[in-house]
Amino acid sequence: MTIGFIGAGKVGQSLGLLFKEQGYSISGYYSRHGKALVLDQRLSQVDIYTELDKLVGISDVIGITVPDDQIDRVVSELETQGIDFSEKFFFHSSGAHTVESLKKLSNRVFSIHPLMAFPNVVSDLRSFDNIYFGIENLDVFIESGLNLKITNYFGIQSELKSKYHAGAAIISNYLVAVIDFGLSQFMELGLDADEAQKAIWPLVSNTLDNINILGTKKALTGPIVRGDVGTIEAHLNALSKDLVPLYRALGQYTLQMTNHQKLVHKKLEKLLEEDDYDKDHNINF
Ligand SMILES: NC(=O)c1ccc[n+]([C@@H]2O[C@H](COP(=O)([O-])OP(=O)(O)OC[C@H]3O[C@@H](n4cnc5c(N)ncnc54)[C@H](OP(=O)(O)O)[C@@H]3O)[C@@H](O)[C@H]2O)c1
Incomplete structure (x- = not known):
């Protein structure tokens, strides 16, 4: 089986390297830059094609590893070739887009999204x-034979793809944003960026380890799970006004992970939800 790639970017080359190491044959990469494209040196023996039909013609499985917004354009370009691609397998690596548009080329389509x-x-x-792959059209993926060496994967229903990608983006992107949010408070203490990052890193890695070992609910520590209303109040007073809604939104989500007695829960809920609380308690923003 030969695998060709349309799109020689970060994912296209990384998957090419992975499949090559696993013993699959890489037929080539299509690039709009032609010979000017510089592939990773571990792929230096792999051919570069400037004509789509040539690359597709010599490949059994074709990965369309272009940016999400370019997938439909590549499909249209392939459609205009007027060639019967129905025997070929096509996949893309988008976690957000479904494989619907690939069906214009063949029924043998799937997507393979590395988490x-x-x-x-x-x-x-x-x-x-230890990477898992989210696979849409799992049966076609298995039929393609690409599953022989990739063992960590699970199927995703097409209609749940956006939910899947939202989850992945929240975990990967918003984790970065939340850490940046916390770090911004440390910067106000007068620490420089390097020092602040060094100082918080053991806290970050220890928290991630705890999640890995205990799961999210049991890994939760801090004033919300302890029910320390006064501490939350102090946080709200300390933060600049523009950051309070974000603190509250994260706090509300955190609160629903806990199991407080009704009274404590109500107090925390009020503090984290009601704007009126600010007026009643003279919080000076
Ligand atoms: N990066 C990640 O962390 C990540 C993780 C999981 C999944 N993905 C998915 O993987 C896919 C590729 O992402 P990436 O990060 O690898 O992107 P990338 O590094 O920007 O690479 C995209 C490649 O596609 C080529 N390309 C763009 N438009 C094209 C077109 N119309 N025809 C032919 N080639 C075209 C680009 O070549 P030029 O130099 O000619 O523009 C480039 O080589 C996306 O679907 C993305 O959602 C990405």
């Missing part, structure tokens, strides 16, 4: 060791 962030082409393939 991993790729800021660059992977330098060490061991990064893939």
Whole structure:
């Protein structure tokens, strides 16, 4: 089986490296830059194609690893070739888009989304060791034979794809945003960025380890789970006014993870939800 890629970016090259290491044959990459494209040196023996039909013609499985918004454009370009691609397998690697548009080319379509962030082409393939792949059209993926070496995967129903991608984006992107939010408070203490990051890192990694070992609910510590109303009040007073809604939104979500007695729960809920609380308690924003 040969695998070709349309799109030689971070994911296209990383998946190419992974499949190559697993013993699959990489037929080539299509690139609009032609020979000017510089592939990772571990792929230096792989051919580069400037004509889509040639790359597709010599490949059994074709990965369309272009940005999400370009997938439909590539499909249209392939459609205009007027070639019968129905025997080929096509996949894309978008976690957000369904495979619907790929069906214009063939019924043998699936998507394979690595639950991993790729800021660059992977330098060490061991990064893939524990990675899970979310797969749409799981039966076609298995039929393609690509599952023979990839063992960590699960199926996603097309209609739930946006929910799946929202979950992944919240975990990956918003975790970064939440850490930045916390760090912004440390910066106001006069720490420089490097010092602040060093100071918080053990807290971050220890929290992640706790989640990994105990699960989210049992890993939760701090004033909301303890029911320390006064501490929350102090936080609300300390934060700048523009950050209070975000603190409250995160606090409300955190509160519903806890199991407080009714009275404590009500107090915390009021503090985290009601704007009127600010007026009643003279919080000076
Ligand atoms: N990066 C991540 O963390 C990550 C994680 C999981 C899944 N994904 C998914 O993986 C896919 C690719 O993302 P990426 O991060 O690898 O993107 P990327 O690094 O920007 O690479 C995209 C590649 O597609 C090529 N391309 C763009 N438009 C094209 C077109 N119309 N025809 C042919 N080639 C075209 C680009 O070439 P040019 O140089 O010619 O523009 C580039 O080589 C997306 O669906 C994304 O959602 C990404």
